[in-house]
Amino acid sequence: MTDIGIERQEARRSGSAQQKLLAFASLIVLxxxxxxxxPRFFxxxxxxxxxxxxxxxGVLAVGVTMxxxxxxxxxxxxxxxxxxxxMTGVVLTWGGMPLPLGILAAIGTGAACGLISGTLVAKARIPPFIATLGMMLVLKGLSLIVTGTKPIYFNGTEGYTLISQGSVIGRMLPAFPVPNGVLILFAVAGLVAWILGRTVLGRYTFALGSNEEAVRLxxxxxxxxxxxxxxxxxxxxxxxxxxxxxxxxxxQPALGLGYELEAIAAVVIGGTSLSGGRGTILGTLIGALIMSVLTNGLRVLSVAPEWQTxxxxxxxxxxxxxxxxxxxxSH
Amino acid sequence: MFTRRALMGAVAALSLLGGGHAAMAQDKMYVALISKGFQHQFWQAVKQGADKAGADLGVDVSFDGPDNETQVDKQMDMLAAALAKKPSAIGLAALDSQALIPQLKQAQAAKIPVIAFDSGVEGDIPVATASTDNLAASALAADKMAEFLGGEGKIAVVGHSQTSTTGIDRRDGFLNEIKEKYPKIEVIATEYGDGDQLKSTEITKAILAANPDIKGIFGTNEGSAIGVLNGVREMGAKIVVIGFDSGRAQKDAIRDGSMAGAITQNPVGIGYETVKAAVAAAKGEAVPKQIDTGFYWYDKSNIDDPKIAAVLYD
Structure with a gap:
């Protein structure tokens, strides 16, 4: 990349620092x-x-931020x-396989689906909005077909609920039992932040969003x-x-539609530009927190549901x- | 090129499928059921009853419904598509009766009898309605709640819809019964989780956080009830949970005592009676205006009773 590219990157960094500050301030105010x-809220x-x-x-939002x-x-x-x-249910409950394989099935299935979307976008030149809209429907249908529209339960896999509901921290600090799900979110966020900030993949992620043609050339x-x-x-x-x-x-095979929009909303609140080239994982985390503080707070205050929306x-x-x-x- | 060819292939395949169905419909009597949902276990049980009636009576039955109970527009499209197939009769569980009036009028003009089921259809177009009396069913839930609480305490309702008739009836049936009969019970919150388990879980946790002295929560359908149960479990609260409908998670919770009990409708019966009434109406026979398909209270003590077990689904 040229000097201009580096300059732009610098400007982007200071700009997103401001945005993070703004989002963080909104979170504090809320x-x-x-x-x-x-008094029940805090x-x-x-x-x-x-x-x-x-x-x-949060995890969905971190992924889609990239x-x-x-x-x-x-x-x-x-x-x-x-x-x-x-697919995790298929491996664990139907296949009776051990937990690590179930975890692998979830991540592997996701990566395979993502690779298909990516191929449709990059090779078949289908606009991302359309390619992933198609994938959204295909995957929704496949979930229903695979399960025969019935939920798959994990009663046979001991400790499955501990992945999100257990608390490793709670064992050490009983007063503050942060659920494992939250730790996983922070771990994923940390990993992606590192990828974006410190690796070649991260650099190209920003570069593709700023000027794909220049990168290609x-x-x-x-x-x-x-x-x-x-x-x-x-x-x-x-x-x-x-x-x-x-x-x-x-x-639950029927679940999932609508979750994408909530995740995208969190990303956008966090200051990531929908036109690409600009964004941070910390911002996305704050955006996701703003969304859930808002819904929880309005409910605790007993605001009428229609007004919450x-x-x-x-x-x-x-x-x-x-x-x-x-x-x-700033311009 | 690749995409265009694939698209043409798909169109061809679709038209073949459609053509096949239309041809089939001409030989036998054909009843089209449009429900409010498709994927939930409850609707699958209705479908099961409808299919059974179809087999018993020797008619073709199709069953379709939108993804969730807010997609009024999708349901309109489904009804329009069903009308285009010229069925002998239509079974309909309207998400919003007002929105469907144009299509209902079209059915009336084409002399296709409409049988309403589940939440029913407002107006005088349906020749019969096969449904659970939701007001009475959730009033029974209120009586049971009061019984468990000894007639006093704070409670909340996690509803599944603020706009559909079942959502409104179950909420009002419950709230009115509490108001009329149990003055010492206070309903402090009524929220709506769209029947989505995760949403209903978060709602329950917020209610519990805001009101630590709460004594009981009523979830008005399967998804809501399981959400309430999850929320209560995650908060480690000890309160009376009353649910609606069945499904495996709810049955397990009733067996292990974390849910006090639930109201079950008779979904298989709803499907069966709808098709039966549709066939009768199509033949020009008289059908009763209101077909009550029944409801039951079930808890640990009677969950394995054959009469109850027959209407519960996993």
């Missing part, structure tokens, strides 16, 4: 506001509930999550990198599948508008 409004149990409610959406930074989108993550959970095999990114995001989707099925102790929508718009204002100001 938490403080809800805490003042209800209780250990409730905070842990919020963190756990963030785990599935794809969105390349300028793409993945609408299939919700139903892909379900499909990976179903400089002799890089962009198709291959793009496919790798979709596959990686798919694997992460498999982790979300493990988390949700562990929490429900079952693979309206408020959530308004917050998403305000968050993105604030980002727009800031960026316009």
């Amino acid at each position: 938490v403080a506001g809800f805490s003042l409004a209800s 209780q250990i149990d409730n905070i842990l509930s919020i963190l756990q409610a963030t785990s599935v959406n 794809i969105i930074i390349t300028g793409g989108i993945d609408l299939s993550i919700g139903t892909m999550m379900t499909f990976t959970a179903v 400089s002799g890089v095999n962009t198709d291959r990198w793009k496919m790798a990114i979709y596959a990686l995001a798919g694997g992460i989707c498999g982790i979300a599948g493990l988390l949700i099925s562990s929490r429900l102790n079952s693979a 309206v408020v959530t929508g308004v917050i998403i718009i305000v968050a993105v508008y604030a980002d727009q204002l800031r960026r316009r100001g």
Whole structure:
């Protein structure tokens, strides 16, 4: 990359630092506001509930952040999550195989599905929106076909619910039993943040989103990198599948539609640009936390359900508008 | 090129499938059922009853429904498609009766009798309605809740829909019974999780966090009830959980005592009676306007009773 590219990258970094600050400030304001409004909000149990409610959406959001930074989108993550959970059920409950193979099945299925999406986008040149919309429907249908529309339960696999509901920390610090699902979210976020910030794959992720043509012309095999990114995001989707099925102790084949939009909303609130080239994992984490603080807080305050939806929508718009204002100001 | 060819192939295959079905429909009497859902165990049990009636009476039965109970538009399309196949009769569980009026009028004009099932269809177009009396069923849930609480305490409702008739009836049947008969019971929250287990779990946890002194929660369908159960388990709360419908998770919870009991409808009966009434109406026979398909309370003590076990599904 040229000097201009590096300069741009620098500008991007300081810009996203500001955005993170903004998102983080909104999160603090929300938490403080809800805490003042209800003494029940800022209780250990409730905070842990919020963190756990963030785990599935957070993992999905972290995965799709990578794809969105390349300028793409993945609408299939919700139903892909379900499909990976179903395949885990097939391996563990139907196949009676040990837990590690089930985990491998979830991540492997996700990565394979992601690779298919990535191939459709990179090689077949189908726009990501359409390719993944198709995948969304295909995977939804496959989940129903494989299960015969019935949920698969994990009663035969001992300790399966511990993946998300157990607490390793709670054993050491009984006063603060952070569920394992939350640790998994942080671990996944840390891993992806490292990939984006420190590896070649990460550098190309940003480069593809900034100027794909320039990257291609400089002799890089962009198709291959793009496919790798979709596959990686798919694997992460498999982790979300493990988390949700562990929490429900079952693979629910009808679940999943709509989860993609919540994850994308978290990414956007976190300051990642839908046009690509800009975004951070920390921002996405904060975005996912804002979403779950908001839904939990409004419920604790007993706001009427129909108004909860309206408020959530308004917050998403305000968050993105604030980002727009800031960026316009910096030019 | 590759995509265009694949697309043409798919179109050809689809038209073949469609053609095959239409040809089949001409030989035998054909009843089209449009339900409110398809994937949930409850709807699969309705389908099972409908298929059985179809086999018993020697008619073709098709069963279709949208993915979730908010997709009114999808259901309209399904009804339109069913009408296009010129069925002998239609069975319909409307998500929103008002939205379906144009198609219902079209059915009436074409002299295709409409049998409403489950949540029913408002207006005078349906010749019969085969359904659970949801108001009475959830009033029974309220009585049981009061019995468990000894007539006093704070409770909450996790509903599955704020707009569908079953959602409204189950909520109101429960709330009205509490209001009229049990003045010392206070309903502190009524929330809606769309029947989604995870959403209902989060709702339950928020309710429990906001009201540690709560004594009981009623979940108004399978997904809601299991969500309530998950939330209560995750918070380690000890409260009375009452559910609706069945499914394996709910049956297990009733057996191990974490759920006090649940109301079950008779989904197989709903499907069977709908098809039976549809065939009778298509032949021009008289059908009763209201077909009550029944409901039962079940708990640890009677879950294996053959009469109950027959209407529960896994």
